[in-house]
Amino acid sequence: MSGLVLKDITKSFGSFKAVDTANLSVPHGKFVCLLGPSGCGKTTLLRMIAGLEDPSSGEILLDGTDITPVPTHKRNLGMVFQSLALFPHLSVGDNIAYPLRIRGASREDQKKRSDELLKLIHLSGFSDRPVAKLSGGQRQRVAIARALALSPKLFLLDEPLSALDAKLREAMQVELRQLQQRLGITTFVVTHDQREAMTMADLVVVMGHGKILQAAPPIEIYRKPADAFVADFIGMTNLLDATADRLGRVSVLGQAIPNLVMPEGLTKASVSIRPEDVHLGPVGGDAIAGTVTFVRDLGGTIETFVEAGGKTIVAVATPRERPEVVAGQQVGLILPAEACVVLKS
């Protein structure tokens, strides 16, 4: 098939498996985010795609051919490093023209292409500046332009935005996504920031302990996490122990949830419910009784912490649906069945 396919990729360092039988199939033109906590193997996986690490076993196929034995410099990649790796001895323009220069392109061609790219990243006229004289965001853009200079087949970025401050990072996320869509280039970004992944990706690949736990579009990852780890890592969630009652319904904190049936064969499970799906109401009926312990009013959202059966459950509301509760108040928690995800525990 066309696109990039990872087949049973494993990378061991001694007895430690940094990446453990990773399988993934990415069609052309997709924006993929490798997401996970530090040490989960996402950077190692990216470096194997780049050829900077050799897999211990498995194959990497690009348009059906195995590229595992191909050395990095013959893979036709563009890569942005966490440190950006801009050459300190070259000017901005020479950095961008580097891949053309080493292929023997003429001075004019180098200049033409680097000017083109500088325009693309809104840095026209910066060609002769030393790299050290640029701001963080400008350096970021130069590194991206350099990686794209040869219109590579694969565009790889290792935590590219981690050095930027929060505001600039958000702006760059949008810019990067728009650039990728314009060029239609298959892109892999390593990040530990789930918000960044949600902003940019067509496909989010969540990794933990060297394994690919789930690979799906962002909204699916958010709405239908494959397991408790993914649910907990992506956004805020309430993870609650659940049992099946006599009728086979899911029961949480001693209260059955209407219309939520325990999957066949399970007696115990976890229920994941997003804070924005938790509603507060009066005590009684199907609601779970609890006590408000803290209210965090952030202006844009209001987080209510409710203690019930020894667990703290967070409910998030917008100011319009202002719950009007205070700490110490008794409330009823309503968990709508359609918002609950039942996960094997």
Place this chain on the structure above:
Amino acid sequence: MKQTFLRRLYFAAVALFLAAPLIVVAGVSVNEKQDLAFPPKGFSLAWYAQIFADPEWRKALIASLSLAVTAAALAVAIALPLAWFLWRRIAPWANVFQILGLAPFILPPVITALGMLTFWATTGFYGQPWTAVISHAIFFVTLPLVTLSLGFASIDRSLVEAAATMGADDRTVLKTVVLPLIRPYLVSGYAFAFVLSLNEYIVAYMTIGFTLETLPIKIFNALRYGYTPTMASVSVFFVAVAALVFGLIARFGDIRRLLGAMSSES
């Protein structure tokens, strides 16, 4: 206030201690007559002209300069591939060569000198001028080896990886990334070896001492047979060369980093 004063006093005392003998030598070197007098009697720069005008001193100067220029070049030629290999490859046993490269400089110099003397005497090349070049190159290979190892260690490996992702093979990476970044360290390694070779006495003496006079050998020989102010002017000349070379390194490189302070700007 008091502390600042005490610190200044302390610094001044160290400075005076380091400078005093050189000041006296500089003073002696401008004596008008062949006197060993300080403060100098009269003023004359004739003794500086002597270094170049007197055939004996000029010969020694040329011998010293040729030795230092070639020995430093050879030392760099030995150190560069070694430092490159140690940085480029994972080969712990190759550190043996690094230790071999550091040893001559750490051990008392008389040992290297004697080793060279026995070696050249045994092989029958004793007294040939080129034996001093090789001996000095081995003796001072430590300096470029240390500066170059520091230089390689300062290269962010992701730069090399970045070059590879853009299509550069090993050779191209070496040519377009590694060598330009290593150049300041290469130059300072050469300069260190050059200045020290220029000043070196015992190894040169034990290898070519009886056939060729370098400036330090010439000064020592002159010292044993009495005093001539040219000795003083040559000494001042040496101090000036060393200060000039190290000053240039400081101006165009980062001497603090070379001497072990962490990084430069960051």
Place this chain on the structure above:
Amino acid sequence: MKREAPKSLADYSPLFFPGLMLIVFFVIPFSTMIAVSFFQRDPSGFYTPDFVFTNYARFLSLFFGKVLGFSLVLAVMVAICCVVIAFPFTFLLTKRPRKVQTIWLVCLLSVLSLSEVIIGFAWSTLFSRTAGITNLFVAIGLMKEPVALLPSFWAVLTGMVYQALPYTILVLYPALVRLDPTLLEAARTLGASPVRAFMNVVVPALRNTIVATLIMVFVFALGSYLLPQILGRPSHWTLSVLITDQAIYQSNMPFAAAMAVFLVLMSLALVGLTLLVGRRENAL
């Protein structure tokens, strides 16, 4: 370009030239010297191959014992003087602006690179009767008439401290410049005066560095071969001078080589000790 173990012969190629040079011109001469130390002296020329211990047996003489003892005492004194002067100096230097540091380092390097011949000559001039420091003392009325301060033990010691001081400072510099400044600040906020903070915090924190530096300077001072000759009397000669003397003027290579081997072993043992001390420091 991955950093990996070399596989093919071509991968090893950068090692060929340096390896060859270091083996042929360092390992072999060194081994030759060790071999010669067991050879028989030939009064007519150099030496004849043999395997005798007579050269080492000569170490047991009173004369050799005296030279060795003097060399060690002198080197110890030089090391102590240098570290006592250099340690506080280097510490204060690392607190100065970058530019001041750079200027000092350039000067120190210039003095360090000076030939022993020149240092010997300069100090012999400074200590001489006609151009020496005593003329200054006469001028300001401290002395009646100028005197020569050499040859003497103190002249040798001063010259060697002069030679080793820049070395000491440059050996101490990296450790002191990397010392965490908050250590000292913490002590100051707890009420210690600067001198007290220095003595109670900096000195103990760098105890191992100080020991290692003492040993390094000691080995460095052992290598001094010209200053004892220029500034001292024959009774002030050190092992290094004796080796030179035996090799060049007495043409007794085997004995010189035996002494050199002895000096190497002693230096190596001390350098090994330094590394051990350094490792302990890193482990902390």
